[in-house]
Amino acid sequence: MKILFGILISLISLPSIGQQMEKNSIKSFMGDPMQAGGVPYGVNQTAGKFVDVGDAKLYYEIYGTGIPLVILHGGGVGSIYEMHQFIDSLSQNFQVIAISTRGHGKSGLGNGPTTVVQKANDILAVVNAEKLDKVIVLGFSDGAYSGFSFASTYPEKIIKLIAIGAGEETPELRKISMDLPELY
Template sequence: MNTSNSELYLRYFGQHKNSYTSSIPYGNNAQAGQYKNVGDAKIYYEIYGSGAPVVVLHGGLVGSIAEMGEFIDNLSPNYQVIAISTRGHGKSEIGSKTPSYKQKSEDVNSVLEQIKEPVIILGFSDGAYTAYQFALDYPNKIKKIIAIGASTCEKGFHQFDNSFDEFSKLDSHYWQQQIAIRPEPERIQEWYQQATHYFNQLEIKEDYLKNIKAPTLILAGEKDQNAPLDTIISAYKAIPNAQLAIVANAPHPVFQINFPAVWSNIKNFLEE
């Protein structure tokens, strides 16, 4: 993977001038945190607000509930927000199974066991692909999808050939914070190798996406490095009931660069 553009990895922890800081310690909040035992791992999640349920799923490898804080702050006054740390991230355990989108979809379903109505899923990058998979696996349990930075991709497009030591230097603040809260810090390199091997083999085709029936908002930055514009448009054309929003001159973490534009599109989609 081309790691020359550090903006690809910028997250919540103050490395970008527009980084958002909430007054709530998302991802490490003892007052809101809960665990769900999914068999081989305990999955950590936090619940905020009340109303129709919205699941918030962060990005992969360097993702966390914390990076989604501005979304949670804006959603929680009107919705019940269920923010999940996917396996191997934050306070969730790594488990023994490959952290595939199929597995993450099953984990999300387990967390939502007590939710009796269809949910909206707002996912960024890895979280958006998990939302796609959840919509295919549990079509009766999904109301809407908001997918940020998730497109079609050919096998080999995402290539991670660097070591964890090299990778961690790209976002040192993130890893300092994560090592402090992860339940199995000694297994991070093992998890990284397992996850990157999966991503190196990943392929998302139109034939896969065309079976998603839920209304879907696909949102991306015009200059997204992980999901180039032509592949975003391919996903938009493949999903039958999709809307498309492109934010000009923005990279992969589009909501960190121009949250007002992102939120305006999401708010309109939620209110339809």
């Protein structure tokens, strides 16, 4: 049954393979990611910077002034542009540092497995590159886990942690079965 389900999902997704995205059709869960100047977040050459973390270069963008607030996007296909509404709102009163995590956007993946501890060290590298004493961290999904790790590893660097959409990380806390019951 699992194999049949996998084949079915593959066949359903085949029409989308090879389709090209129109130049201005970037979409995200938070709506249109275009900022006022028409430059999409995540590729803004004016606001963008890189930091070398040894085995990779990480990309981040800075907007606004004030208390520094690090924004961490979700995993999978997450990127800075999906956080545009937070950036737009928060950059009015904070210095927003939106980090593109390893393997996302313009950031390199590095050589080894990506862990939340490594992501905490990556956040620290950005914080140190910007010569910041303490930051607020806002993380969504995978970014929330990275925020948890940063806050617990470097408590002296954290003002406040805002974690959004971080599910449980305990294996089998919720068991999901792909074995579907027979319908007849």
